[in-house]
Amino acid sequence: xxxxxxxxxxxxxxxxxxxxxxxxxxxxxxxxxxxxxxxxxxxxxxxxxxxxxxxxxxxxxxxxxxxxxxxxxxxxxxxxxxxxxxxxxxxxxxxxxxxxxxxxxxxxxxxxxxxxxxxxxxxxxxxxxxxxxxxxxxxxxxxxxxxxxxxxxxxxxxxxxxxxxxxxxxxxxxxxxxxxxxxxxxxxxxxxxxxxxxx
Numbered sequence: 001x002x003x004x005x006x007x008x009x010x011x012x013x014x015x016x017x018x019x020x021x022x023x024x025x026x027x028x029x030x031x032x033x034x035x036x037x038x039x040x041x042x043x044x045x046x047x048x049x050x051x052x053x054x055x056x057x058x059x060x061x062x063x064x065x066x067x068x069x070x071x072x073x074x075x076x077x078x079x080x081x082x083x084x085x086x087x088x089x090x091x092x093x094x095x096x097x098x099x100x101x102x103x104x105x106x107x108x109x110x111x112x113x114x115x116x117x118x119x120x121x122x123x124x125x126x127x128x129x130x131x132x133x134x135x136x137x138x139x140x141x142x143x144x145x146x147x148x149x150x151x152x153x154x155x156x157x158x159x160x161x162x163x164x165x166x167x168x169x170x171x172x173x174x175x176x177x178x179x180x181x182x183x184x185x186x187x188x189x190x191x192x193x194x195x196x197x198x199x
Contacts, residue, residue: 001086001087001097001098001099001100002042002047002084002085002086002087002097002098002099002100002142003084003087003091003093003094003095003096003097003098003144004084004095004096004098004137004139004142004143004144004145005084005094005095005144006082006083006084006142006143006166006167007083007084007085008028008031008083008084009028009080009081009082009083009166009167009168010026010027010028010031010043010080010081010083011026011027011028011078011079011080011081012024012025012026012027012075012076012077012078012079012080012081013025013026013027013057013077014077015075015076015077018061020061020063020064021061021062021063021064021065021066021067022061022062022067022072022073023051023059023060023061023062024043024048024059024060024061024062024072024075025057025058025059025060026043026057026058026059026060026081026083027056027057028056028058028083029056030056031056031058031083032050032053032056032057032058035050035053035058035085036050037050037051037052037053038050038051039085039086040085040086040100041058041060041083041084041085041086042082042083042084042085042086042098042100042142043060043072043081043082043083043142044070044071044072044081044082044141044142044168044178044179045070045082045098045100045102045139045140045141045142045143045179045180045181046066046070046072046100046102046142046179047086047099047100047101048060048061048062048066048100049061069102069105070102070105070179071105071141071177071178071179074177080168080171081168082141082142082143082167082168083142084142094144095137095144096137096139096144096183097184098139098142098144098181099181099184100142100181101181102179102180102181103127103128103131103180103181103182103187104124104125104127104128104180104182105124105177105178105179105180106122106123106124106128106140106177106178106179106180107122107123107175107176107177107178108120108121108122108172108173108174108175108176108177108178109121109122109123109154109174110174111173111174117158118158118159118160118161118164119148119156119157119158119159120156120157120158120159120169121154121155121156122140122154122155122156122157122178122180123153123154124153124154124155124180125153126153128180128182129150129152129153129155130190131182131183131186131187131190132147132150132155132182132186133147133150133186134147134148134149134150135147136183136186137183138155138157138180138181138182138183139179139180139181140157140169140178140179140180141167141168141169141178141179142179142181143163143167143169145157145159145163146158
């Protein structure tokens with residue numbers, strides 16, 4: 001479980017093919033020292049298990065299903081990724097509960113920068129949009145954000161300068177793809193209502 005508050009940005013060093021997917025090697029100096037082998041790290045919002053760490057680099061096995069259902073399959077050496085360590089008992093929750101289970105890949109459709117703010121629009125598929133509501137929570141590439149508006153197959157969030165500076169979102173452009181995890185409470189309610197209606 002994570003909070004959606006990014007605590008580091010790492011750089012992709014290697015993406016090595018394996019029989020079951022890929023081994024992802026990430027560099028983040030002074031980040032891995034207190035993460036045990038087998039510990040969970042959210043990488044661009046995807047919960048991965050650390051297989052080993054050597055000084056500044058850490059290795060993760062990413063299965064084919066995860067590569068298909070997230071943007072991790074797009075990563076190349078030199079790319080940057082958002083990182084967050086899993087929560088421990090007693091940790092402060094500043095964002096919202098994020099599981100690290102990506103629901104959809106969304107595309108950035110518009111970046112609107114009126115004076116003093118930055119509003120970003122994303123297009124997602126229908127199942128994900130059913131769980132995204134105005135003023136609700138959403139995680140984009142692992143970042144805990146609040147939904148501003150929802151229109152058909154698109155939704156918007158407002159980003160503060162700190163988020164743009166301390167995460168990889170500030171380097172994204174219109175047309176780029178991002179991982180989306182809908183709020184666990186909204187997702188639970190929608191699934192319950194669908195089952196109750198026989199869908």
